[in-house]
Amino acid sequence: MSLGSNLAGAYLHGSVAFPEFEPRAGDIDFYVVVRRSLNAREIKGLDHLHRALAARFEFGSKLDGFYIPTVLAGRRESPKNLVYGAHGRLHRGASDDAWAIHREHFTHSAYIRLYGPRASRIFSRANWPEIRSALYRQLVYARKIIDSDPWWSVLNLCRLVYDFKRGSIVASKMGAAMWALKSLPSRWKPVIKSAIKTYKGIADRKDRTVLKRDARKFLGFASIRVIAFDIALDSRRQKTAHLRKSQTGTGR
Template identity: 30%
Template sequence: MDRDDPLGPTPHADVNSVLHGFLSTAQSILGQNFRGMYLHGSLSLGDFAPDRSDIDFVVVTDSDVTKNQLVNLQRMHARFDLSDSPWATEVEAAYFPQDALRRYDPANAMHPHIVRGEGTLVVERFDSDWIVNRYVLREHGVTVAGPDPRRLIDPIDPHCLRLAVADIGVSWLEPEFLETDEPRALQLRGYQAYIILTLCRMLYTLEFGTVVSKPHAAHWAQKTLAGHWDDLIEHALTWRKDHQDTPRSDEVARTVALISHTVERCREMSLSPVKPPVG
């Protein structure tokens, strides 16, 4: 893609402006180390909504960023986070060297990452949940600059995708929400909506061995889960950034019940001795 093209890479002019700014600055900082820049998340899966979504991108480098490059990338993100852009604090970005992006390797998993709302680019460990993001990048990623992402990431087997999701349930959901009396994060409406839709997509991936948009997975879950969480899922689908009310205690309790159901399915998949058929 020509980075000066005002029509791309998304249908949203303000998002394109943000992406072109990051692309230009990142290329200047990284020089010959720059390999490509790609969108994943809602911008690649087709469910992006300006009033609820963030901007997710990955920058690929030929080798690990140097200390000087890291400092300059941190300054770039800090400036943007403090800017008057409506997308300030709404960006999640990761920087991977080519060899680390190609396949998940726990021995090569420390890379720069900035999380939505946190404002600081830090080097941190990427766990096996990034197998899911790699799948989205390979199969649905939008190229901002660089070669086709299929050339950069090895194919991911559906069973490996299922196991990665199962690991998320056991290593994150269970200790974070089921081993505490008061999961305070669920008392934030936006985070509760995020968790509910994430659970729907996890259940979909466990069933079919692929990744779809959160709304697609949510509508499937409403039809599949015997109506137990229909209204909860519907409220999550209609959440917007300006919805700041606090979930009721019964809504939090039912969200925990959906988490428990998902963790149970994850445990079943983790213990599965054979490769399940692809739905």
């Protein structure tokens, strides 16, 4: 299947773009940018392609991403009704709940370019209020699946704490977990280490017990840290804005 002249760019992002990527655990997130909306023939051909890749290669079933027209990629608002590839087939009517986060990754070159210009030339840059809202949605999602997927929630909670602490989101879950082991209170090391081992596919029964016992407790701790760091970050931003305004007034 070839998109021909309709193909504008193809990019991998998410965990696959970071050194800590674990092929056995991580999805392969992607964005394919097209010059115009896909027609029925292209959608059918791409669906066959995804099915064939999933049947022949392990990574094929891990492909998880969107086909987006250029005009939508350049907008700030989250695109709707996208063609979406996941689990070895194509779907329609998808939206990207982490749109602001993904755009920020593209802005800071946290991606792998397969084809096309630099992603920052296609995707619009996200501002902090957009990013902040997306991060809080991830916090809500982590709370929702804390019992069914505790290891994923713990790793993502590490990243959320890191993001609000640093005011930056260009970090993988694993990178943030390594930071958390060094920076957060030692009582949380066992549950973070068990989450890391689960991600790497080397967890044992003890790790499952630790996650079942402590993941929800870590959720409570991380939620409080996120709110505290968010308040501190907002205060710093307000002070910086006030200082700049004062300096501008003095310059006059």
